[in-house]
Amino acid sequence: MSSNVTPKPLPTPDVSPETPVGAAAEVGALERLQRLNEEMRARARPEVVEAPKQRAPKRLGEKVNALRARRGVKSLIAIIVAVALGWYPLQRLLAATSAEATVNARLINLRAPIDGKVSLVAPSIAVGTEVEPDEPLLRVTNVRADRGRLDDLRRTVDGLRSEITVLSQRLGQLQGIEKDVIAQRNAFQEGRIHQLEAKAAELAVQITTAEAQHEDAKEALERSRKLRQSGSHTVATLLHAERDYKVSKLAIEAARIRLEGNKIELEAARKGLFVGDSYNDLPRSAQRLDEIRQQTVEVSSQLDERKARLAYLEKELVAETDLFTAHSHAIINATVRGRIWEVLTANGEEVRTGQDLLRILDCAGAVVTATVSEAVYNKLWVGQPAQFRLRGERQQYGGSVVGLTGLAAAGSNFAIEQTALTREPYHVTIAVPGLAARRECNVGRTGQVTFDTSASAANAEPARIMTAAAE
Incomplete structure (x- = not known):
């Protein structure tokens, strides 16, 4: 026997004014779902078992607490990220760094050892061509060498x-x-x-x-x-x-x-x-x-006397032949691994002894020349550890200070003169072995040098000097 029994609605959860706006929207959605559920049940069965009271309000409270916990975690993460992002620029601001730094290297001048005509041996001696040690580049031939x-x-x-x-x-x-x-x-x-x-x-x-x-x-x-x-x-x-x-x-x-x-x-x-x-x-x-x-x-x-004279003169002949060969023909070889920086002659040109023919960039002996402020300069010493980073890269290259020339530029045949660095007046030279070991020649690339001015580095230098003196 069936009877029309109206299902009892679930208690409406209380929404206090302190409830967040997002939580109130979720409560409204829950109420609508509850009403739709009751309507479906009423259509399907005339008798509906009354649902336990106070269940929906319990679920609603759990949701609100979870949302509050998430908001607290997000706030903590935001604070940590803000501190980290702020500490890195602050650390860089407090560190002793260069105002301007560039990769530099010395120039090797190749001169003509004899008078004569220049001819090419290498496939190309254009500016920027890579050369290896002992690679033949030019030949000088002197057809007027004395052979009397x-x-x-x-x-x-x-x-x-x-x-x-x-x-x-x-x-x-x-x-x-x-x-x-x-x-x-x-x-x-x-x-x-x-x-x-x-x-x-x-x-x-x-x-x-x-x-x-x-x-x-x-x-x-x-x-x-x-x-x-x-x-x-x-x-x-x-x-x-x-x-x-x-x-x-x-x-x-x-x-x-x-x-x-x-x-x-x-x-x-x-x-x-x-x-x-x-x-x-x-x-x-x-x-x-x-x-x-x-x-x-x-x-x-x-016969013995002639043989003795012949042996002596044959040695003289070998020496004189080598001397004539040296005065009549000369091969100009590259002395270092690097690149051709400047070509000062041409094929078929007559040159004189000592005339500059080529200038080669010594990439294997690359160093870093930098300028620093007076405050940073007064914190530096020869042998001080330093880190160099190329602009646009993250890798750090370890090195040490090898020259402190102050307001005067170093009197050296660098490819890039130190006077070209004008952002700060004090000049520093840093040896960076990692750059010299790289295959590519990075001369001219800029970067930044960070000097280690910590107390441990300052104390390590006197100890190193005493150890070297003891040895």
């Missing part, structure tokens, strides 16, 4: 070489003749030795014969004496027998003396000396050998 000394040395060396060739041939010929004469002398010596040995054998036979005759004469003498005593022989026969005995005895002594003389000749012949009545101490072949040997020694000494 070089030509004289070459003629002298050629003459000595010809003389050495002739003397070597002459020495070879003398050595060949010496061999032939030695063979001739040896043959004569050998024959003479054989001859003396044969004569010694003959004399030995003669001694034996003389001894036999002496024995015979001795026996004949004894017989003659016996026969004379018996009266069978005359006195003349006895005298003849005595004479034969004495002659045979002297014949033995003479043969022995000749044998002794033969032995002396034989020993001398074996030593290469020849004694006799018909020749001198040396035969003609031996004398000729001595002459050839003297000529060989003389030619050898001349």
